[in-house]
Amino acid sequence: MTAPMSPRVPSWLRSLGPLVQVGLRQRYAGSWLGSIWAILGPLVEVAAYVALFSLLLPSEEGADHFSFALHVAAGLLPWVSFREAVDGAALIMTENRWIRRSSVPLELLVARQVGLSGVRGLVGLLLVLATAALAGRAPGVAGFALPFVGLALQLVATYGISLGVAPLAVVFPDLRPGLASALTLLTFASPIVFPESIAGERVLALLEWNPYTHFLRLFRASLTPAPASSLWVSALAAATALGAGHFARHRLWWVARDRL
Amino acid sequence: MTPISVQDVGKCYEGAKKDAPLWALRGVSFEVERGEALALVGENGSGKSTLLDLLMGVTRPTQGRIHVAGASAALVELGAGLFAELSGRENAVQAALLRGRHASQARAHAEVVAEIAELGAFFDRPLRTYSAGMAMRLGFAIAVSASAEVTFVDEVLAVGDGYYQRRCIDRLLEMKRNGTTLVIASHDLHALRGLCSRAVWLRDGRVEQIGGVDEVVSQFEEYLRQRGTDDSLRPGTRSGTGEVVVDAVRLLNEAGQECSTLPSGETLRVAIDFEVLEPVDSPIMGVALFRDDGVYCYGPNTRDDLRLRGVYHGRYTFEAEFPKLALLPGHYEISLAFYDKEHVYAYAWHHRLYKLQIVGDVDLHGVVRLPHTFRVTPRGAS
Numbered sequence: 001m002t003a004p005m006s007p008r009v010p011s012w013l014r015s016l017g018p019l020v021q022v023g024l025r026q027r028y029a030g031s032w033l034g035s036i037w038a039i040l041g042p043l044v045e046v047a048a049y050v051a052l053f054s055l056l057l058p059s060e061e062g063a064d065h066f067s068f069a070l071h072v073a074a075g076l077l078p079w080v081s082f083r084e085a086v087d088g089a090a091l092i093m094t095e096n097r098w099i100r101r102s103s104v105p106l107e108l109l110v111a112r113q114v115g116l117s118g119v120r121g122l123v124g125l126l127l128v129l130a131t132a133a134l135a136g137r138a139p140g141v142a143g144f145a146l147p148f149v150g151l152a153l154q155l156v157a158t159y160g161i162s163l164g165v166a167p168l169a170v171v172f173p174d175l176r177p178g179l180a181s182a183l184t185l186l187t188f189a190s191p192i193v194f195p196e197s198i199a200g201e202r203v204l205a206l207l208e209w210n211p212y213t214h215f216l217r218l219f220r221a222s223l224t225p226a227p228a229s230s231l232w233v234s235a236l237a238a239a240t241a242l243g244a245g246h247f248a249r250h251r252l253w254w255v256a257r258d259r260l
Numbered sequence: 261m262t263p264i265s266v267q268d269v270g271k272c273y274e275g276a277k278k279d280a281p282l283w284a285l286r287g288v289s290f291e292v293e294r295g296e297a298l299a300l301v302g303e304n305g306s307g308k309s310t311l312l313d314l315l316m317g318v319t320r321p322t323q324g325r326i327h328v329a330g331a332s333a334a335l336v337e338l339g340a341g342l343f344a345e346l347s348g349r350e351n352a353v354q355a356a357l358l359r360g361r362h363a364s365q366a367r368a369h370a371e372v373v374a375e376i377a378e379l380g381a382f383f384d385r386p387l388r389t390y391s392a393g394m395a396m397r398l399g400f401a402i403a404v405s406a407s408a409e410v411t412f413v414d415e416v417l418a419v420g421d422g423y424y425q426r427r428c429i430d431r432l433l434e435m436k437r438n439g440t441t442l443v444i445a446s447h448d449l450h451a452l453r454g455l456c457s458r459a460v461w462l463r464d465g466r467v468e469q470i471g472g473v474d475e476v477v478s479q480f481e482e483y484l485r486q487r488g489t490d491d492s493l494r495p496g497t498r499s500g501t502g503e504v505v506v507d508a509v510r511l512l513n514e515a516g517q518e519c520s521t522l523p524s525g526e527t528l529r530v531a532i533d534f535e536v537l538e539p540v541d542s543p544i545m546g547v548a549l550f551r552d553d554g555v556y557c558y559g560p561n562t563r564d565d566l567r568l569r570g571v572y573h574g575r576y577t578f579e580a581e582f583p584k585l586a587l588l589p590g591h592y593e594i595s596l597a598f599y600d601k602e603h604v605y606a607y608a609w610h611h612r613l614y615k616l617q618i619v620g621d622v623d624l625h626g627v628v629r630l631p632h633t634f635r636v637t638p639r640g641a642s
Binding site: 012014015017018019022025026029030096097098099100101102103104108109254257258 | 274316317336
């Protein structure tokens with residue numbers, strides 16, 4: 001048996017950046033502003049949260065609505081990019097059916113999808129940092145670096161999960177609707193739109209077992225210091241997702257390919 | 261070591277029922293030498309595409325072994341993976357990036373694609389503004405621009421317009437001249453005869469015949485004729501890449517009068533008025549006679565009898581004369597064809613389009629009256 005005609009990992013990795021650029025042009029093709037929407041979209045979202053929580057909600061003594069708006073934005077934007085990538089991974093093989101007769105590695109298609117979705121998270125975190133700095137709340141070195149470390153770890157985890165989900169969704173078609181429900185559950189099982197401070201002790205204990213809680217703490221490190229444990233838990237979660245994704249891809253690719 | 265070696269290969273897909281597996285291929289073995297062009301022929305569903313997928317390494321054999329040495333490329337499903345909102349250039353860049361090229365290499369690659377595709381200013385416009393033919397040209401250009409030692413081609417010869425088909429075959433001929441090993445699956449049997457030296461005929465996933473391309477393709481054509489399943493062999497078919505347009509065809513008798521009925525043994529002249537719309541170099545022209553039940557009686561062409569040299573462009577009349585045509589009484593059909601100098605693709609091909617009745621007062625059996633004598637001699641002494 002000859003080796004598949006797929007480029008090795010280092011050779012496709014170098015194509016990823018330009019592919020994401022082309023993907024962004026494709027995503028916004030036909031619009032007047034084009035790829036600028038990749039920045040404009042998250043900017044409008046951050047502005048909307050700030051406006052909603054700072055200006056529209058009634059001011060209460062001791063309540064920092066502005067910080068809460070940034071807190072929500074710092075969690076929600078990376079989360080949406082994660083969700084979009086994993087949702088998209090379930091369709092990646094059926095929407096790119098040509099891959100079954102192609103030398104293009106599935107890894108590259110998945111990485112492109114993750115990269116495209118990751119742009120939203122990256123722009124979102126940059127905007128949160130910029131808004132905080134403009135409001136005179138510039139973070140320290142750790143507060144500046146940790147959100148991006150967290151995002152990098154999320155991208156690795158997203159890539160791993162997506163790599164497994166892509167063939168799995170072909171072999172088990174029920175995975176796709178099931179995945180959408182699971183992601184909705186995870187949205188509310190993670191402190192994305194609510195602060196951990198309002199959770200009771202039992203809920204807090206449960207949140208500790210949710211890896212995404214630790215990713216969120218890293219994203220929000222510019223606003224609230226993140227414990228070191230969150231960094232290690234996130235790194236472990238990313239490595240586990242990557243390993244599991246590769247395992248699933250190698251076990252299921254040929255079966256999924258034949259079923260396309 | 262041969263660049264392609266296939267040993268007792270089988271491919272089984274899971275059937276609707278677990279206990280009824282579907283064998284797409286079974287017991288297939290052959291080798292392809294370096295620089296050789298191998299044709300894969302067979303009806304739809306015979307296993308040609310599955311075999312190519314196995315050779316391309318995009319699926320695994322259930323049994324047997326396949327070895328492909330050297331870098332390989334594939335011309336399959338042209339246009340798949342192109343995006344409507346991207347321009348031709350962006351699609352070319354993206355295709356190169358997906359193949360693992362650097363950004364600078366991908367941009368340079370797009371220039372090569374632009375040259376092959378010949379889309380002019382459209383190359384920088386969104387794919388959605390292209391006609392179907394232009395999109396196919398882009399897909400073809402992207403596919404053939406990847407150089408490789410071994411190239412697999414799956415049914416890209418029989419699609420698209422005449423221009424596309426001609427470019428496609430020209431490109432394959434060029435690859436062959438450059439020493440590329442080719443495996444070509446196609447229903448265009450004539451093109452396969454011109455492109456390939458050997459052929460494998462697959463039938464229900466098994467090798468029916470393997471050998472010289474003329475021998476295998478002839479057997480396959482005969483099989484199709486008996487089954488009546490090949491549209492291209494049906495009487496009354498017109499095809500071709502379009503550089504030559506046939507204006508009029510006249511069947512003339514010995515006195516030069518148009519006729520549709522001819523006495524057996526008289527001279528037949530087939531006069532064809534045609535126009536060459538674009539200059540063509542050293543074309544091959546031919547006329548063939550068929551009995552109306554499909555029996556191929558005779559088909560001479562200028563490749564064998566009168567090699568035409570030079571460039572033809574404009575209006576001409578081509579005449580084929582059959583002195584003392586000895587066909588037996590019956591109904592016959594005439595084909596005519598104008599081919600490129602390599603005898604691979606037809607500029608114009610009218611298959612069994614013109615009717616001729618041969619009449620006579622003798623009741624003989626067979627196709628043709630051959631000169632003969634009879635003699636009876638006593639055997640031994642009484």
